[in-house]
Amino acid sequence: MYCEKCGTKNDNDAQYCWKCGEKMSSDGSLQAGNDDTIVWDTPSLPNPSNTETGKNKVMWIVSISVTAAIFLVTAVILWFLIRPESGDESEILVNPNKTTVKEAQKQREQDETDRKTEKQEIEVYEKEETPEIFPDNDKAPVKTAEQGPYATEQRSYEESSFQTTKKTTAALCAGSPDLASLREIPVIAANATSTISQAKTNNNAMLLFDKKDDTSWQEGVSGYGINESVSFSFDDHYKVKYIAFKLGNWKNDKYYFGNAKPKTMTLVFGDYTGQVTFTGERKIEWVEVEPSVNADSMRLEINDVYPGTNWEDTCITEVTVYGE
Template identity: 30%
Template sequence: MRYCDNCGHKLREDDVFCQQCGHKAGEPLGNRIASGKTGPPGTRRSNVTAVIICAVVFLCVCGLILWYIFKPESSGSGERTAASHVEGAVLSDTVAAAELTAEPDSLSPYHKVPAVSSGASSVVRQEGHDNTAAMTLDGLDETSWQEGAAGPGIGQQIWYELDGTYEIKYLSFKLGNWRGSSYYAGNHRPRVLRITAGGVTGDVTFPDGMEEYWVTLSNSCKADRIVLEIRDVYEGNKWDETCIAEVGIYGKQEEPK
């Protein structure tokens, strides 16, 4: 098949000039086959373009696969990252089975464990209000610990020193700012807490609700110290602090040897 070198119009074998544009017809069909020029002039350019497009698509796909394999882990939405080191942290290599459960029908033989002191990695300073970790132990729903780090407090910690070594079995939580429904919605609430009791650690994911939640530790957790770390939050609609209103620690004291 012959085509006009100027406009690509199909030519008959005996055409000397293109009937479409009047351009002189190109070389005979035999010569065109020998030289590899057997299609319209745009065909070779189209083939090159297709090869380039395929190569670009292939490189993009490879890049996406490599990014997915080696992408950094995220601990939260946006730019949130867990703090690499927070004062008071307890290091542990043992994972505890910490599960969100219903309130136990009976706590016996466990009882509420007193904490002799408490602390936090950061606190909001607010005139007329105490927002320290001690507010989570005062039995008042309207008071709370409010972390004071920039952002939603991912990686911030609160800890409790117990008055002895206990086998910890249950923990209870009232998460968020319980001063009122508008304060609850306005502040961040913990979504995931990392609980460290003695030498074991477990992450617990909580629903978002203004109610008391209970966590049961199935492993034997002998501890004289409890650490809670914020790993993720439900975002508030007004303020940039994550709050915890109340924490209860339940265990039984280790029998003397």
């Protein structure tokens, strides 16, 4: 007999098709008429449920295979990214740009060397740029006991340390400067560490700014007034550019030559501190500040003097400051 499902020939007494497993009919859907003629019933189509099951199995197999492949590729990539250190230290990657540990170490060493070199160059530059603080120190006059208390009260330049702002200088200039773009800075108050007391004569610090040659400030200590100072305040902040000095007592020749006059003074204003050595001539001596220094006050300290012929009093007649 023949299977109703797949048409396969089976034994007449078979209960199930040997090929597809379909239960056989007792009388058979396909009968044998004779050896040469076969009578067929209407053939049956394959069971669609079995076909669908086969497709599902294939899809599961494909999905599992794709997932396994993705997992394997991901694992290989991760292994290359986080694999442990091995071999030469120079082959270990430390960043996405493939900079090696050895190269990074060399770069750090080079950077440190560059910083040290730059620091040394700056120190050399600053040393070269530092102005001479005591330009005329080797020409300082040698005082004798005949010149009185000055010999015991004098303090050498080496004992005083004066710091100057980098690149800023205050020095004597030749001739009278051009003041067209500047203004005279008003002084509103002044005081001194000492002032001489004389009958019927006023010598206070504000007389430095009265524009009169017959008045002056005179220090009031014994000797030549070394380290005595006068301080004064402006009415506002200004960029100080020039300072004009009339040093000594300009009242007349007797007092000019008879009293002492400053030879070297320390100037302090704004963030600047430095010394200026004057000529000792009876003329207005101009000090130029380069570049200008922003300040609202100034202090002048006596460091050395030109001695007078009759008295030890050190005098200053006028001080005028110009700036922006």
